[in-house]
Amino acid sequence: MIYITGDTHNVNDMSNLSTKNMKLCCMEQGKDYSKITYAIVLGDFGLPWCKCPVDEQGTHPTDKTDKHLLKWYNEKPFKLLAVPGNHDNYDMIAKLPQVPMFGATLGKVSENIFYLNRGEIYEIEGKRFLILGGALSEDKAFRTLHESWWPQERWTEAEQAACIQKIQSEGSQFDYVLSHTGPTAGIACIDPYFSNEDNLAELALDSTVVFNDKIDSLVTYKKWFFGHWHSDWGYENFDEATYIALYRMGVVI
Numbered sequence: 001m002i003y004i005t006g007d008t009h010n011v012n013d014m015s016n017l018s019t020k021n022m023k024l025c026c027m028e029q030g031k032d033y034s035k036i037t038y039a040i041v042l043g044d045f046g047l048p049w050c051k052c053p054v055d056e057q058g059t060h061p062t063d064k065t066d067k068h069l070l071k072w073y074n075e076k077p078f079k080l081l082a083v084p085g086n087h088d089n090y091d092m093i094a095k096l097p098q099v100p101m102f103g104a105t106l107g108k109v110s111e112n113i114f115y116l117n118r119g120e121i122y123e124i125e126g127k128r129f130l131i132l133g134g135a136l137s138e139d140k141a142f143r144t145l146h147e148s149w150w151p152q153e154r155w156t157e158a159e160q161a162a163c164i165q166k167i168q169s170e171g172s173q174f175d176y177v178l179s180h181t182g183p184t185a186g187i188a189c190i191d192p193y194f195s196n197e198d199n200l201a202e203l204a205l206d207s208t209v210v211f212n213d214k215i216d217s218l219v220t221y222k223k224w225f226f227g228h229w230h231s232d233w234g235y236e237n238f239d240e241a242t243y244i245a246l247y248r249m250g251v252v253i
């Protein structure tokens with residue numbers, strides 16, 4: 001059983017994955033918490049946040065907070081899988097050892113924590129997932145390059161082309177698409193600000209939204225999950241919604 005939730009921002013929103021919060025969300029959906037095997041965070045997982053040594057076992061945080069959080073996640077009875085967001089340390093993600101899992105490879109943070117690769121297709125518990133990720137950091141002017149902001153939050157053209165190529169060669173039908181920011185149609189659902197066409201056009205300033213829109217036109221899927229907007233739209237009306245934005249809440253699939 002897979003539990004999907006929104007941004008955890010290192011320790012700031014780690015309570016998304018507290019046993020109490022998860023049990024509550026499971027209860028509302030009539031699901032058994034103890035059957036969860038994987039918890040997926042839809043970007044801005046933010047661990048490791050600070051630079052630290054990496055080897056084939058994963059990361060070895062020296063920062064006190066990272067160390068504490070890593071231990072907390074390692075003690076969970078399920079594995080953590082993170083979609084790369086914008087508040088994620090891409091320099092560290094690039095250094096993670098790649099381990100084979102779900103028909104592809106993942107970046108190993110620890111024995112219990114992994115980063116999903118964006119542009120990759122995975123089969124998890126018999127369900128086919130397309131992983132997107134990234135977003136434009138609107139607060140980057142207040143952040144420090146390679147310490148709290150990473151330009152790799154934007155897909156390169158080569159990365160985008162490789163993702164489209166993969167979809168074309170391996171098949172465009174998915175059970176679930178996971179991204180950090182949404183496609184325009186998803187974002188439009190969560191905020192009445194975007195019911196105005198001019199405001200909606202602003203979304204095109206983020207090249208990741210533009211790319212997500214392109215992917216949205218190329219693939220079929222049951223649900224598209226995304227984070228980034230710190231909104232729980234779609235959680236209450238899961239059955240009818242195509243786009244599910246998550247933050248504090250979790251959906252069990």
Ligand SMILES: [Zn+2]
Pocket residue numbers: 007043044085086087135180228229
């Ligand atoms: Zn974000």
Ligand SMILES: [Zn+2]
Pocket residue numbers: 007009044087228
């Ligand atoms: Zn966030």
